[in-house]
Amino acid sequence: MTVQKNDKNSRASGRPTLNEVAQRAGVSPITASRALRGVSSVAEALVLKVQEAARELGYVANPAARALASAQSHSVVVLVPSLSNQLFVDTLEAIHGVLRPQGLEVLIGNFHYSRDEEETLIRNYLAYQPRGMLLTGFERTESARRMVESSGIPCVYMMDLDNSPGLHCVGFSQLRAGAAAAEHLLARGRRRLAYVGAQLDQRTLLRGEGFRRALQQAGCYDPALELLTPRPSSVGLGGELFRQLLASQPDVDGIFFGNDDLAQGALLEALRSGIPVPERVAVVGFNDLPSSEFMVPRLSSIRTPRQAIGQRAAEQLLALIGGRAVAEPVVDLGFELMVRESS
Structure with missing residues (x-):
């Protein structure tokens, strides 16, 4: 009985190999590998030839095997x-x-x-x-x-x-971003300022801390105006928290929301409830999501890079x-x- 040697060029598994792709495309295996990984130094014409060969053969790369072979x-x-x-x-x-x-x-x-x-x-x-x-x-x-x-x-x-x-x-700096929101609202003449945050990851808490420090420095911080929940941030939650805050603190005149989706929910709820923004209460969001500038009214927000x-x-x-x-x-x-x- 003749035993066929199973080297790296064989197809004992029945799957097409990188060497076969390279042979069909007329390039070296190294070039074929780089072309399939999208390395920018490979000429576009060669990339197209290798991709076409891979499609014809039904080749699918095996990243685990590649990592084992190169130890990386x-x-x-x-x-x-x-x-x-x-x-x-x-x-x-x-x-x-x-x-x-x-x-x-x-x-x-x-x-x-x-x-x-x-x-x-x-x-x-x-x-x-x-x-x-x-x-x-x-x-x-x-x-x-x-x-x-x-x-x-x-x-x-x-x-x-x-x-x-x-x-x-x-x-x-999340701290400085929170402080900037507070300073903006203070410059607008607002004094009963609230921070509303959800999810409560470290960055949300740091924004709130920056907001708090700025208010403390201005002498108008009130812990009763912090509304925090570990629930996932969403537009729906923003509307809910807006209603809750105004019901418990009717004299609030400015709100910084830890995420734009919360602030957007607040604006929608204000619109439904006939609460004028910013005349009755000013609203500032965070992240400046693409839809924020199309809200009614257009949402002020901290734009992050x-x-x-x-x-x-x-x-x-x-x-x-x-x-x-x-x-x-x-x-x-x-x-x-x-x-x-x-x-």
């Missing part, structure tokens, strides 16, 4: 707390636009604002030996923190800032992956107060 994957892990929030969708699009042309696959994990879920995702994804990680904020379990630190994998943090040695991060954060964080991670020094490990991209009709 071509993936970057990105963990965000929500995929329904436009903030993180915009950030992910920017990250993908930077990493994909470099032949890196983006593995997205959604931990639903749960530190335990994030810990599980980190543990699972580290098993794939990613080239780098992009994490949201600095609030996570001690176990997750130790796993990231001991992995030796380059990591960049997004959305918040921390000047601790050895950390790389891109974001803005979500696309720029994704781009700069991904660029910083590429430098770390390439072993290059990062001149500015902490990048503060700031924010912008968009003043419109609601305040």
